[in-house]
Amino acid sequence: MxxxxxxxxxxxxxxxxxxxxxxxxxxxxxxxxxxxxxxxxxxxxxxxxxxxxxxxxxxxxxxxxxxxxxxxxxxxxxxxxxxxxxxxxxxxxxxxxxxxxxxxxxxxxxxxxxxxxxxxxxxxxxxxxxxxxxxxxxxxxxxxxxxxxxxxxxxxxxxxxxxxxxxxxxxxxxxxxxxxxxxxxxxxxxxxxxxxxxxxxxxxxxxxxxxxxxxxTFSADSMTVTFEGFNTHPGFAKGKMINSIRIAADFVSRLPRERLSPETTDKREGFVHPYVVDAAVEKTSVKFLIRDFATAELKTKEDFLEKIAKETVAAWPGASVTCKVDESYRxxxxxxxxxxxxxxxxxxxxxxxxxxxxxxxxxxxxxxxxxxxxxxxxxxxxxxxxxxxxxxxxxxxxxxxxxxxxxxxxxxxxxxxx
Ligand SMILES: [Zn+2]
The missing domain is CATH 3.40.630.10 (Zn peptidases)
Structure with a gap:
C-alpha cells in the first residue's frame, strides 16, 4: 500500500x-x-x-x-x-x-x-x-x-x-x-x-x-587561545619552569560552568565550547567553537574569552597568551x-x-x-x-x-x- x-x-x-x-x-x-x-x-x-x-x-x-x-x-x-x-x-x-x-x-x-x-x-x-x-x-x-x-x-x-x-x-x-x-x-x-x-x-x-x-543557522567562529610558558629539565626546574599546561588548565577552570556552554544552553542561546587541547610544557593551545545566532554576539563572546585568558596569564608571571579567531560560517x-x-x-x-x-x-x-x-x-x-x-x-x-x-x-x- x-x-x-x-x-x-x-x-x-x-x-x-x-x-x-x-x-x-x-x-x-x-x-x-x-x-x-x-x-x-x-x-x-x-x-x-x-x-x-x-x-x-x-x-x-x-x-x-x-x-x-x-x-x-x-x-x-x-x-x-x-x-x-x-x-x-x-x-x-x-x-x-x-x-x-x-x-x-x-x-x-x-x-x-x-x-x-x-x-x-x-x-x-x-x-x-x-x-x-x-x-x-x-x-x-x-x-x-x-x-x-x-x-x-x-x-x-x-x-x-x-x-x-x-x-x-x-x-x-x-x-x-x-x-x-x-x-x-x-x-x-x-x-x-x-x-x-x-x-x-x-x-x-x-x-x-x-x-x-x-x-x-548559528553564526560560527573558531578561536584558538595559545599559552606560552618556559620548559627546562624537570630535575633542575625550580624557579625557572613555567608550565603552560597548568596555565591552560587554570584558564579552562575559570570558564563559567552554569552557562555559555553547549551542555547548559539550548534554543536561541549561544555558547563557547573548548573542544581540543594541544598541550606541552612550553606551549598549550585550547581550541574553541564560538556560536551565536546574532553575529555581533560572537565578538562579545570572543572578547570575554580573551579577557579571561589575560586575567589568567597575569597570575602566571613570565607566561604569555595569544588569541586567534577564524570565521567559520554565518x-x-x-x-x-x-x-x-x-x-x-x-x-x-x-x-x-x-x-x-x-x-x-x-x-x-x-x-x-x-x-x-x-x-x-x-x-x-x-x-x-x-x-x-x-x-x-x-x-x-x-x-x-x-x-x-x-x-x-x-x-x-x-x-x-x-
Ligand atoms: Zn546532513
Missing amino acids: SPNPSLKTTELERFLRYVTYDTQSDENSTTYPSTAKQIVLLDRLVEELQAIGLKDAVRDEHGYVFATVPATTKKANVPVVGFIAHVDTSPEADGANVKPVIHRDWQGEDIVLPDDPTAVLRLRDNPMLLRQKGNDIITASGKTLLGADNKAGVAEVVAAAEYLMQHPEIAHGAIRVGFTPDEEVGGGTKYFDVKKFGAFCAYTVDGEELGEVEME NMKEVLDNYPQVVENAREAVRRSGLQLHEAAIRGGTDGSRLSFMGLPTPNIFAGEHNFHSRLEWISVQDMAKAVEVIVKIAQVWEERA
Missing part, C-alpha cells in the same frame, strides 16, 4: 540502495573529496540521473554532481530552483556494510537492532517517534549508522526529479539538482560552483522533522531576509502537502549557510532524518514520501507565482 497514493515515487528503493555504499568522509584527509569512495556513489548518481532523463548530468573533478530537470512551463520568467543533498556520512560512526532494516507498521514497541542487542530505539528517548505509529521505520542493523543523513535527501531529490520527468503536465521552471561530497567534515561547499549551478535559489534537503523549513537568515519568497514558497509547499509547518533555528551550520553567502540563497527543508551520526539513526518510509511531495510542490509554487 502506498502511503501517499497521489505520488508513485521511487525514493524507498533508491534509499535502501544508496545506504549500502560506504561514503564516510574523513576530517584528517588532505584530498578533495576527503575520501575517494564518495566518488563511487556520485558516479552512480550521474548514471541514475541520466537514466531518468536528466541528460546533462555530470560529475566535476571535485566530485559535485549537477543535473537539470528541463522546464515545462510556458512562462519565460520562472526562476531556476535547485535541490541539494550530500552523499557523505559522518566520521562519528561506522558507515561500512550498512544493512538497512524496515520495521513495518510500527506500534510503539522498542526496536532492538538485530546485530547489537544493546542498541535499542525507544519511544521514551525519541519523542519524535510518537507521530510514527503505524508507519514503517527504517533503522540500521546495530553496528553502523544508517546514513539517512543525507542519503534520504539524495533519494528524495532523485525520486522527485524522476516524478517531474514522468509528469510533463506539471508546470515548473528548470530544476537544478546538486549532490555534494564532504558536508560532514565542513567541506561540502568548498568547490561548489554557484555560477555553474546557475539557480536563483536552492534548498538543501537535509532536515529532520516532517514539515520543517529552516532559514536560520547565520543564513542575514541573506534569506533579502529573498522572502524563497522561504515563503517552501512554507506554501509544506502547507499544500497537508503538513504542519515547523520552523526552528538550527543549532549548527548547513551547507546552505555557506551557499547563501556565496550568492545562492539556500534554506533547509526536512528529509525525515533522525538521530544523526548515531547507530540509532532512523527515518520513516512515509516521511520520505512526504519529502518528495514537498519538493515537487516547491517546483510548482515557484512556477505559479512567477
Whole structure:
C-alpha cells in the first residue's frame, strides 16, 4: 500500500540502495573529496540521473554532481530552483556494510537492532517517534549508522526529479539538482560552483522533522587561545619552569560552568565550547567553537574569552597568551531576509502537502549557510532524518514520501507565482 497514493515515487528503493555504499568522509584527509569512495556513489548518481532523463548530468573533478530537470512551463520568467543533498556520512560512526532494516507498521514497541542487542530505539528517548505509529521505520542493523543523513535527501531529490520527468503536465521552471561530497567534515561547499549551478535559489534537503523549513543557522567562529610558558629539565626546574599546561588548565577552570556552554544552553542561546587541547610544557593551545545566532554576539563572546585568558596569564608571571579567531560560517537568515519568497514558497509547499509547518533555528551550520553567502540563497527543508551520526539513526518510509511531495510542490509554487 502506498502511503501517499497521489505520488508513485521511487525514493524507498533508491534509499535502501544508496545506504549500502560506504561514503564516510574523513576530517584528517588532505584530498578533495576527503575520501575517494564518495566518488563511487556520485558516479552512480550521474548514471541514475541520466537514466531518468536528466541528460546533462555530470560529475566535476571535485566530485559535485549537477543535473537539470528541463522546464515545462510556458512562462519565460520562472526562476531556476535547485535541490541539494550530500552523499557523505559522518566520521562519528561506522558507515561500512550498512544493512538497512524496515520495521513495518510500527506500534510503539522498542526496536532492538538485530546485530547489537544493546542498541535499542525507544519511544521514551525519541519523542519524535510518537507521530510514527503505524508507519514503517527504517533503522540500521546495530553496528553502523544508517546514513539517512543525507542519503534520504539524495533519494528524495532523485525520486522527485524522476516524478517531474514522468509528469510533463506539471508546470515548473528548470530544476537544478546538486549532490555534494564532504558536508560532514565542513567541506561540502568548498568547490561548489554557484555560477555553474546557475539557480536563483536552492534548498538543501537535509532536515529532520516532517514539515520543517529552516532559514536560520548559528553564526560560527573558531578561536584558538595559545599559552606560552618556559620548559627546562624537570630535575633542575625550580624557579625557572613555567608550565603552560597548568596555565591552560587554570584558564579552562575559570570558564563559567552554569552557562555559555553547549551542555547548559539550548534554543536561541549561544555558547563557547573548548573542544581540543594541544598541550606541552612550553606551549598549550585550547581550541574553541564560538556560536551565536546574532553575529555581533560572537565578538562579545570572543572578547570575554580573551579577557579571561589575560586575567589568567597575569597570575602566571613570565607566561604569555595569544588569541586567534577564524570565521567559520554565518547565520543564513542575514541573506534569506533579502529573498522572502524563497522561504515563503517552501512554507506554501509544506502547507499544500497537508503538513504542519515547523520552523526552528538550527543549532549548527548547513551547507546552505555557506551557499547563501556565496550568492545562492539556500534554506533547509526536512528529509525525515533522525538521530544523526548515531547507530540509532532512523527515518520513516512515509516521511520520505512526504519529502518528495514537498519538493515537487516547491517546483510548482515557484512556477505559479512567477
Ligand atoms: Zn546532513
